[in-house]
Structure formats: structure tokens, C-alpha cells
Amino acid sequence: MEDYAASKRRRGLGVVTPNACTECRKKRAKCDGQAPCARCASQIGVKCVYEIPIRQSKENMRMEIEQLKAQQFLNERVLAALMSSDKSEQVLDQLRSGETLEAILENLDKGKSRDLTPGSLVTTYSQNSDQQAIGNALQLARSIVSPPYPTTGLGNAYGDASQQTRQRSGLWPETGGEDSMSIQVDAPQSNDMMKWSPDVSQVSPQQPGFPLVATWHHQQSGSQSHPDAMTRAMRSKGRGTILGDGLGNPQDPDYTETWTAVTTDMALVEHLMALYFCWEYPTFATLNKEHFLEDFRTATPRYCSSLLVNAMLAAGCRFSSQVAARKDPNDSSTAGDHFFAEAERLLDQEKDHHRLTTIQALGLMSIREASRGHCSKSLYYSGQSIRLAVEMGLHLEMQGDDPTNSSVRSATFWGAFSLDQCWSLSIGRLPHYSHGMKSVARPMTSPEVEASPWIPYTDDGAPLERNCTQPSNVWGVYKTFCDLSEIVHQSLYALYTPGNHVTSKSLLRVYTQYLRWYDSIPEALRLGHNFTPAVLFVHMYYHYAILLLFRPFIKLDIVGSRISPRDVCQQAAEAISTLLNSYDQLYTLRRTPSFVPYFVLTSTITHLVTFGNGRATAERLQQGMSILKTMTPCHGFAERSRRIIAFLNQHWHINIPLKHDGNDEEEDLEAICRPSTTSSNYWCPNARFQDVVSGIGPVKVDDENPLFWPFPFQGRPLLEVNTMLEQSGFKPSMD
Structure with a gap:
């Protein structure tokens, strides 16, 4: 045996x-x-058939996917070379002669040392301590629950992600059935390009109160009119990195065109442009950076104009404390006013606004006014931008158009489209772009642009010794952001279409689309892989969209579902606060994109509601007020947001002592939050009493509108009331 x-x-x-x-x-x-x-x-009529095992089949699929990715990379490199002005003829001749793509790229890459393969789009560090410091700054942000929120209980949006992340199921349930109210989503696989091993004990802060990435010395040279030689050298080096080799050299005698009547200081113009491209671009960007800079350099009016340059400089001034960036040297709140006034003058002089550069300038003017808090003007410029884009047919594919013009047209449309969705989402209305209309494809991605380095550029210029070098992933961010904007567009029609009552199924259907988008984010753009301001902004915008999707229903429960609108809103607000904390540690909140104060206002209102209902401490609420105060020098809307929070604190009888400056007496708050025909502000909670939600608690009477909306002039979804409410899949919350 x-x-x-x-x-x-x-x-x-x-x-x-x-x-x-x-x-x-x-x-x-x-x-x-x-x-x-x-x-x-040995048997008659029997076929001998071998089936491929599942394991072997999956392996074949993986190999095929890798081959397709490699082929796509080759195609994109060749297309990018065809679009360039200096390589197109050479590549075209090689294609006509029958050379392979590999041979063409080998010729193109001769003499180049940069590795542009997809795997090279990673962050590199000069020292291990730098990686540890940045890892600590991002630790909470990286642990935000993913998929974004648990379906039961409140959870901890910034706790241990390993306890909250569910296993990948690979299946997406439909939202139409009775048993589909509990959404399950795929959690992204953990495949970090950056191996984090944070050790606080080994990290020594560079300077107390200063950010981790780069070194800024505001007290020494940030506001000097005549910077010293070191600062000038740093600025020149930083401009060369941000703007490319053709710029960043104001001593070039052939390079004198500033495109603006406000100043003849080319170094100042380049400096402000670099600030815009560093901290605001590419989200909501209606222009293509490479083509704009080429025409700026050569004084060609095809993709550059004085109107566009002045609008860009006005936006860039918000990130500078130099006196030359202000209309009144002694008043920091006038930063960019002189350039903006020149842009308005040029816009009024134009007889025909149907130009690419005009649409692009309107987008920049809109985001600049949004930052200032001039919401009505920002809405106007944004609306003009998308309307002109549609009138010019930028949303349509042009047959026979050259690749360069096609790319610029596409970027112009998608920038205007995304900005319109953001404003429509923020104020609760239908967008200007019709539902179901086809749109042009996203701009072509250039691997060279994707791999170009991003550095934190400031008034002192980029530091000579940097803590890390990140790939910009510009068009990867842009495409991902456009994809998210398309879902926002669909959600707006689901919520605000007249005569179309919102049901729980339609609400959860949109929510599922958001979760799918989050799961499909490219690995390089996930938190921990890339942490440029644009990447952090896209993640904040995602949580902002989720919060505003569920906020109208915060007083309701969804029948038959474990998803609670109140809990989702609270955790979205927590996620925004966590991301802002990481942003603050990395770059400071003095340099944030234009719409970040709107994210902070919305999340802080949610913290106020949560605290008022006894479901949280005041820590996040006080943090939101502190963040808005820090942002005030850069964003005029931040100060107004602090006043709005203080007003709602009084109006809802929460009466928590808020840390704020100034004489915020009750009459002052009543005045600043009241609608006025002489004001361009849009957020005015102090309207007629009957138009304002009377409290933040649960619905008290059967005939009371259960929708929660803190601002009376914002749109409200159509929702059944009384006995019809439950037929729509909702019921009043008892908590």
C-alpha cells in the first residue's frame, strides 16, 4: 500500500x-x-474539441490589451509628430515610403534622452525624506474611501481605507429593479507607482507654516518691485520650465511683443502667464497651451490675441503678491483689475465675437470673476463662451480640417462646455448645451506634453533645488475632467428638466455613473500617483458634484436603500475638507484654482448642518472658516463665503461661536447677504422669509416642501409631495 x-x-x-x-x-x-x-x-461521428481554459484565456486577453496599449502609444506619438510644425513633413515622407511606426519613432527619438513610455509618467524624488514628507501630506487624502462612500452608516471618510474598501466584484447592478437600491461598485486596485512609507519622526519641516513642495520666501522677495539677482534667476528658470524653451528669456532682443497696452515689461507678462499655467490650467481651459505659446512667441494672431493675453494675465495676477500685479499698488484686492479692464475694453471693441481666441478669453474672464466673487458677471461670460462655441460649430467634427486647428477647436469647445456645467451645477439650473447633442472628440493627447515636468512656480520662481518632479499629465487630466463634466451634464437634466419629477431610481442611476467614472480614473491620476493642483482639483470637483447631487434630498431617505443622502453629503464634505488639508500642506491655500472657494462654502454649509443636527463636532466647521480666511487674499469670494456661513449660523439658530474677523454684527450680516440690484453677487441667502428653508431639521408637516436648499434663488428639482412622495422612492427622514 x-x-x-x-x-x-x-x-x-x-x-x-x-x-x-x-x-x-x-x-x-x-x-x-x-x-x-x-x-x-476510435469513435465514429465524434468531434474532438479542446476549449481554452479560463486562466489561459485571461492571460491572452491581458497580452492583447498590452499589445493594443503599445500600438496606441505608437499611433499617438506619430500623430503628435504629424501635428508638429517641424516634424510633420519628415514623418509623412517616412509613412509614404512604407516605414514601420517603430522605425519612424526611432528616428524621431534620436538625440533625445527623455523616456516617454507610459511607465515613465511617475513622480521622482531626489531624497527619501522628500518622499516621506509628501507621503505624510497625502496620507489622509489617499485613504478617502474608494468607492467613495459606504452604503451603511456614516463611516470615516478619512480613516483607514483598508477597513472600508470592498473587494472588486467586476459587476455593476442596474438601478431599475427593486433589489438594486444598494449600489455596489468596483474598488480600484492598489498598484501604487509611488511607494509610500511615511515616517513622521524622520521628516523635518523646511519652515514652520510653509508648504512641503518647493521653497517660498514671501517675506524676502515675494512683493518686491525690483527682485534680487537670485530671484530673477529662479524666475527665469521656472518660466523656462512652465512656458517652454522659447520663452523665459526676456533678454532676447527679438522677443518684445507683450500683446498688452497695460505694461511693456515682458518679464512680468511671462511671469503672470506662468502662474496661470501652473495653478489654474488645464481645468476649464478653453485654449491649447502649446499652440497659444507658439503664436505668442511669433506674434501670430491665429491662436493668440491681445484680448486673450489680457484675460490670462488678469487670471494670473491672483497668484502674485507683486505690486505690479495690482491696479492699486497699496490694495491687494485690485490684483489683475488693470488687465481685466483692458480685456473688457478690447471685448467691447470687437465687432465680431465669433473667433476662437474670443471664446477662450471669455472663459478666462469667467473664472477670474468667479474667483473675485462677481458671480453674475462670471455667469454671463461663461454663457457667452459656450453659446458662441455652439454658434461657431465647435461641437461638430470638421471634415478636412488640419490636425492643429481641429485640436484647438476641440479644446475651446470642451473648456467652454466644462465651465458651463460647473456653473449650472453650482446654482442648480439646466446647462446651455442641449441634452443629447453630439459633441466633438477630445483633443489629441501628445505623449511629450504628458511627460513634461510640472513644478510649483511662484513669485520667487521655481526653486533651484526641488523636492520632487511630477509629470504634468496635462491632457490626461483634461480628458478625465471632460468625462466628469459630461456626467454632470446628464445629472443636471435628470434633476432640473421641467415636468420631469425626480425619482430615487433616476437619482441612483446618476450616482452610479459618477461611481463608474471614479473607478475608471487612469492609474497615473489617482491620489498618490500624481498630486499636481489640477489632479487634486479634479478629485475635489468629483466630491463637490456628488454633494450637490444629494444635497436637495438631505431631509429624505431613499425607500428600500441603505444609501442615505444625508450620510453621502456629510462624507462628500469630509472628503473635500481632507483634500484641502493635503493641498494646504503641499502648496498652501493661497494658490488654488478659481472654484475651490465654492467647494469650501458648500462643504462648510454641510458641516454646519451636520453640527446643528448633533451628528459631528465643530472641528470641520471651524476648519472651513479658517480655510476661507486663508484664501481671502487670492479669492474675493472666500470672504463673502465666510459671511454666508455666519449668516446661516444665525438664521438656523445654531449659534456656534465662529472664528472670524471684522465687526460681523447681525445687521452687517443681514446687509451683506441680502439681494441687491446694484450687486453682481449671486449667493444671497437673506431673501424673503417664505423663500428660505426655515430650519435644518427633519420635515415637520405633511405639506412642507421636503427639499433642502439654502439659497432661495437657486434651482430646485421637481419632487412629488405628501402621499405621492413615497411613490417616487423617497420618504421624510426621521433623524
Whole structure:
């Protein structure tokens, strides 16, 4: 018996057929693995068929995907070379002669040392301590629950992600059935390009109160009119990195065109442009940076204009404390006013606004006014931008158009489209772009642009010794942001279409689309892989969109679902606060994109509601007020937001002592939050009493509108009331 068992154990894999044919498997008979096998060959009319094992099939699929990715990379490189002005003829001749893509790229890459393969789009560090410091700053942000929120209980949006992340199921349930109210989503696989091993004990802060990335010295040279030689050298180096080799050299005698009547200081113009491209671009960007800079450099009016340059400089001034960036040297709140006034003058002088550069300038003017808090003007410029884009047919594919012009047209449309969705989402209305209209494809991605480095550029210029170098991933961010804007567009029609009552199924259907988008984010743009301001902004915008999707229903429960609108809103607000905390540690909140104060206002209102209902401490609420105060020098809307929070604190009788400056007496708050025909501000909670939600608690009477909306002039979804409410899939919350 022992000899028999030993012989069984000694039998190797070569004796066993790894894959039996279907007939032998049915009969549970031994198969010799031949084609055909001996058993099938001995029988008449029997086909010997071998099925590919699942494991082998998946491996083949993986190999095929990798091959397709490699082929796509080759195609994109060749297309990018065809679009360039200096390589297009060479590449075209090689294609006509029948050369392979590999051979063409080998010729293009001769003399180039930069590795532009997809795997090279990673962050690199000069020292391990730098990686640890940045890892600590991002630790909470990276642990935001993903998929974004649990479906039961409140959870902790910034706790241990390993306890909250569910396993990937690979399945997406439809939201139409009775059992589909509990949404399950795929959690992204953890495949970090950056291996974090934060150790606080080994990290020594560079300077107390200063950010981790780069070194800024505001007290020394940030506001100097005549910077010293070191600062000038740093600025020149930083401009060269941000703007490219063709710029960043104000001593070039052939380079004198500033495109603006406000100043002849080319160094100042370049400096402000670099600030815009560093901290605001590419989200809501209606222009293509490379083509704009090329025409700026050569004084070509095709993709550059004085109107566009002045609008860009006005936006860039918000990130500078130099006196030259202000209309009044002694008043920091006038930063960019002189450039903006010149842009308005040029816009009024134009007889025909149907130009690409005009649409692009309107987008920049809109985001600049949004930052200032001039919401009505920002809405106007944004609306003009998207309307002109549609009138010019930028949303349509142009047959026979050259690749460069096609790319610029596409970027112009998608920038205007995304900005319109953001404003429509923020104020609760239908967007200007019709539902169901087809749109042009996203701009073509250039691997060279994707791999170009991003550095934190400031008034002192980029530091000579940087803590890390990040790939910009500009068009990857842009495409991902456009994809998110399309979902926002669909959500707006789901919520605000007249005569279309919102149901729980339609609400959860949109929510599922958001979760799918989050799961499909490219690895390089996930938190921990890339942490440029644009990437952090996209993640904040995602949580902002989720919060505003569920906020109208914060007083309701969804029938038959474990998803609570109140809990989702609270955790979205927590996620925004966590991301802002990481942003603050990395770059400071003095340099944030234009719409970030709107994210902070919305999340802080949610913290106020949560605290008022006894479901949280005041820590996040106080943090929101502190963040808005820090942002005030850069964003005029931040100060107004602090006043709005203080007003709602009084109006809802929460009466928590808020830390704020100034004489915020009750009459002052009443005045600043009241609608006025002389004001361009849009957020005015102090309207007629009957138009304002009377409290933040649960619905008290059957005939009260259960929708929660803190601002009376914002749109409200259509929702059934009374006995019809539950038929729509909602019921008043008892908490």
C-alpha cells in the first residue's frame, strides 16, 4: 500500500494531460491530449474539441490589451509628430515610403534622452525624506474611501481605507429593479507607482507654516518691485520650465511683443502667464497651451490675441503678491483689475465675437470673476463662451480640417462646455448645451506634453533645488475632467428638466455613473500617483458634484436603500475638507484654482448642518472658516463665503461661536447677504422669509416642501409631495 501511494506521489505533471477535450471531460475519461485524442478517434461521428481554459484565456486577453496599449502609444506619438510644425513633413515622407511606426519613432527619438513610455509618467524624488514628507501630506487624502462612500452608516471618510474598501466584484447592478437600491461598485486596485512609507519622526519641516513642495520666501522677495539677482534667476528658470524653451528669456532682443497696452515689461507678462499655467490650467481651459505659446512667441494672431493675453494675465495676477500685479499698488484686492479692464475694453471693441481666441478669453474672464466673487458677471461670460462655441460649430467634427486647428477647436469647445456645467451645477439650473447633442472628440493627447515636468512656480520662481518632479499629465487630466463634466451634464437634466419629477431610481442611476467614472480614473491620476493642483482639483470637483447631487434630498431617505443622502453629503464634505488639508500642506491655500472657494462654502454649509443636527463636532466647521480666511487674499469670494456661513449660523439658530474677523454684527450680516440690484453677487441667502428653508431639521408637516436648499434663488428639482412622495422612492427622514 505504501509503495502504491509513493508511486502516486512520484507521478509527474507530464503524465497528466493539462487540458482534456470536451468529450473526455463529459465522460470523465482519461485524455491523451492529442488532436484528435485516441478515445475520440476510435469513435465514429465524434468531434474532438479542446476549449481554452479560463486562466489561459485571461492571460491572452491581458497580452492583447498590452499589445493594443503599445500600438496606441505608437499611433499617438506619430500623430503628435504629424501635428508638429517641424516634424510633420519628415514623418509623412517616412509613412509614404512604407516605414514601420517603430522605425519612424526611432528616428524621431534620436538625440533625445527623455523616456516617454507610459511607465515613465511617475513622480521622482531626489531624497527619501522628500518622499516621506509628501507621503505624510497625502496620507489622509489617499485613504478617502474608494468607492467613495459606504452604503451603511456614516463611516470615516478619512480613516483607514483598508477597513472600508470592498473587494472588486467586476459587476455593476442596474438601478431599475427593486433589489438594486444598494449600489455596489468596483474598488480600484492598489498598484501604487509611488511607494509610500511615511515616517513622521524622520521628516523635518523646511519652515514652520510653509508648504512641503518647493521653497517660498514671501517675506524676502515675494512683493518686491525690483527682485534680487537670485530671484530673477529662479524666475527665469521656472518660466523656462512652465512656458517652454522659447520663452523665459526676456533678454532676447527679438522677443518684445507683450500683446498688452497695460505694461511693456515682458518679464512680468511671462511671469503672470506662468502662474496661470501652473495653478489654474488645464481645468476649464478653453485654449491649447502649446499652440497659444507658439503664436505668442511669433506674434501670430491665429491662436493668440491681445484680448486673450489680457484675460490670462488678469487670471494670473491672483497668484502674485507683486505690486505690479495690482491696479492699486497699496490694495491687494485690485490684483489683475488693470488687465481685466483692458480685456473688457478690447471685448467691447470687437465687432465680431465669433473667433476662437474670443471664446477662450471669455472663459478666462469667467473664472477670474468667479474667483473675485462677481458671480453674475462670471455667469454671463461663461454663457457667452459656450453659446458662441455652439454658434461657431465647435461641437461638430470638421471634415478636412488640419490636425492643429481641429485640436484647438476641440479644446475651446470642451473648456467652454466644462465651465458651463460647473456653473449650472453650482446654482442648480439646466446647462446651455442641449441634452443629447453630439459633441466633438477630445483633443489629441501628445505623449511629450504628458511627460513634461510640472513644478510649483511662484513669485520667487521655481526653486533651484526641488523636492520632487511630477509629470504634468496635462491632457490626461483634461480628458478625465471632460468625462466628469459630461456626467454632470446628464445629472443636471435628470434633476432640473421641467415636468420631469425626480425619482430615487433616476437619482441612483446618476450616482452610479459618477461611481463608474471614479473607478475608471487612469492609474497615473489617482491620489498618490500624481498630486499636481489640477489632479487634486479634479478629485475635489468629483466630491463637490456628488454633494450637490444629494444635497436637495438631505431631509429624505431613499425607500428600500441603505444609501442615505444625508450620510453621502456629510462624507462628500469630509472628503473635500481632507483634500484641502493635503493641498494646504503641499502648496498652501493661497494658490488654488478659481472654484475651490465654492467647494469650501458648500462643504462648510454641510458641516454646519451636520453640527446643528448633533451628528459631528465643530472641528470641520471651524476648519472651513479658517480655510476661507486663508484664501481671502487670492479669492474675493472666500470672504463673502465666510459671511454666508455666519449668516446661516444665525438664521438656523445654531449659534456656534465662529472664528472670524471684522465687526460681523447681525445687521452687517443681514446687509451683506441680502439681494441687491446694484450687486453682481449671486449667493444671497437673506431673501424673503417664505423663500428660505426655515430650519435644518427633519420635515415637520405633511405639506412642507421636503427639499433642502439654502439659497432661495437657486434651482430646485421637481419632487412629488405628501402621499405621492413615497411613490417616487423617497420618504421624510426621521433623524
